[in-house]
Amino acid sequence: xxxxxxxxxxxxxxxxxxxxxxxxxxxxxxxxxxxxxxxxxxxxxxxxxxxxxxxxxxxxxxxxxxxxxxxxxxxxxxxxxxxxxxxxxxxxxxxxxxxxxxxxxxxxxxxxxxxxxxxxxxxxxxxxxxxxxxxxxxxxxxxxxxxxxxxxxxxxxxxxxxxxxxxxxxx
Amino acid sequence: xxxxxxxxxxxxxxxxxxxxxxxxxxxxxxxxxxxxxxxxxxxxxxxxxxxxxxxxxxxxxxxxxxxxxxxxxxxxxxxxxxxxxxxxxxxxxxxxxxxxxxxxxxxxxxxxxxxxxxxxxxxxxxxxxxxxxxxxxxxxxxxxxxxxxxxxxxxxxxxxxxxxxxxxxxx
Numbered sequence: 064x065x066x067x068x069x070x071x072x073x074x075x076x077x078x079x080x081x082x083x084x085x086x087x088x089x090x091x092x093x094x095x096x097x098x099x100x101x102x103x104x105x106x107x108x109x110x111x112x113x114x115x116x117x118x119x120x121x122x123x124x125x126x127x128x129x130x131x132x133x134x135x136x137x138x139x140x141x142x143x144x145x146x147x148x149x150x151x152x153x154x155x156x157x158x159x160x161x162x163x164x165x166x167x168x169x170x171x172x173x174x175x176x177x178x179x180x181x182x183x184x185x186x187x188x189x190x191x192x193x194x195x196x197x198x199x200x201x202x203x204x205x206x207x208x209x210x211x212x213x214x215x216x217x218x219x220x221x222x223x224x225x226x227x228x229x230x231x232x233x234x
Numbered sequence: 235x236x237x238x239x240x241x242x243x244x245x246x247x248x249x250x251x252x253x254x255x256x257x258x259x260x261x262x263x264x265x266x267x268x269x270x271x272x273x274x275x276x277x278x279x280x281x282x283x284x285x286x287x288x289x290x291x292x293x294x295x296x297x298x299x300x301x302x303x304x305x306x307x308x309x310x311x312x313x314x315x316x317x318x319x320x321x322x323x324x325x326x327x328x329x330x331x332x333x334x335x336x337x338x339x340x341x342x343x344x345x346x347x348x349x350x351x352x353x354x355x356x357x358x359x360x361x362x363x364x365x366x367x368x369x370x371x372x373x374x375x376x377x378x379x380x381x382x383x384x385x386x387x388x389x390x391x392x393x394x395x396x397x398x399x400x401x402x403x404x405x
Contacts, residue, residue: 066354144354150343156327172321173350179343183237183315185356 064142066186071147073192074207076124085114101214115152122158126166129226135169136234143174150179235313237357242318244363245378247295256285272385286323293329297337300397307405314345321350
């Protein structure tokens with residue numbers, strides 16, 4: 064059975080929607096989506112460094128559309144691990160655990176990995192929205208489209224614009 | 235640079251000393267060490283499942299003798315990762331982070347991994363006190379002696395009875 068490493072923020076958890084919501088709270092109006100396309104997350108949202116350290120930010124993130132259904136099927140076909148580079152935000156660790164238990168109850172704690180660097184991950188396939196995690200990975204790599212990577216050439220990585228695309232690639 | 239994965243509980247953190255202290259608190263006398271040699275942790279300490287879910291258990295664990303000094307030197311020679319199968323005890327995650335920051339401040343959050351199963355770890359050398367983590371690892375394996383594994387044949391694993399032994403093997 065092939066081993067599949069799935070990123071959390073920006074792939075399962077819709078942190079961009081959280082950024083938009085927190086930004087709207089702070090500036091009084093919802094930012095037009097096109098304003099953040101092709102812009103690094105930290106540049107697109109001025110107060111992002113406060114948001115990601117705010118209690119509840121990760122716990123209340125919405126689920127990325129269709130990810131639950133497709134992950135249910137992937138979990139039957141692959142040895143799935145959820146790999147989150149969460150160590151930078153210590154307060155996020157229990158929140159992420161609770162979030163996964165709520166939204167992906169079919170995954171067990173044995174399938175979770177919280178790390179600082181993903182270089183230590185041994186898997187066959189990796190899904191992530193950040194080049195820094197995919198570029199050093201030797202297996203098959205799938206770049207999940209988010210505004211920050213949308214205008215970049217995916218290079219050797221396959222690009223998935225949606226979970227339907229992931230299903231097409233892996234199921 | 236070779237990558238070295240170091241276990242936390244029973245290798246860096248002296249959880250046995252914590253078991254002895256909690257056990258003494260509950261039963262009124264310190265258990266003689268020879269009583270737990272060759273006995274599984276869960277059988278040696280009747281209330282262990284309460285201890286490991288107790289707030290503060292991991293945060294206040296003593297440091298294993300000489301581990302700080304030897305780890306300082308290993309950290310210069312190897313690409314060190316601390317890999318803890320901590321996902322079973324969610325409350326332990328922030329405690330373990332704080333514990334590491336206090337006792338091993340020369341390690342960065344990039345070097346930490348909390349997982350459920352260590353099968354996902356890609357490294358060259360692994361130090362652990364549990365056969366279940368070492369047996370499926372394809373690199374060099376060092377079994378750190380603790381009462382629960384003391385009477386077992388180390389098999390293909392090298393055995394280290396102390397951090398001085400680890401220094402002899404790796405420095």
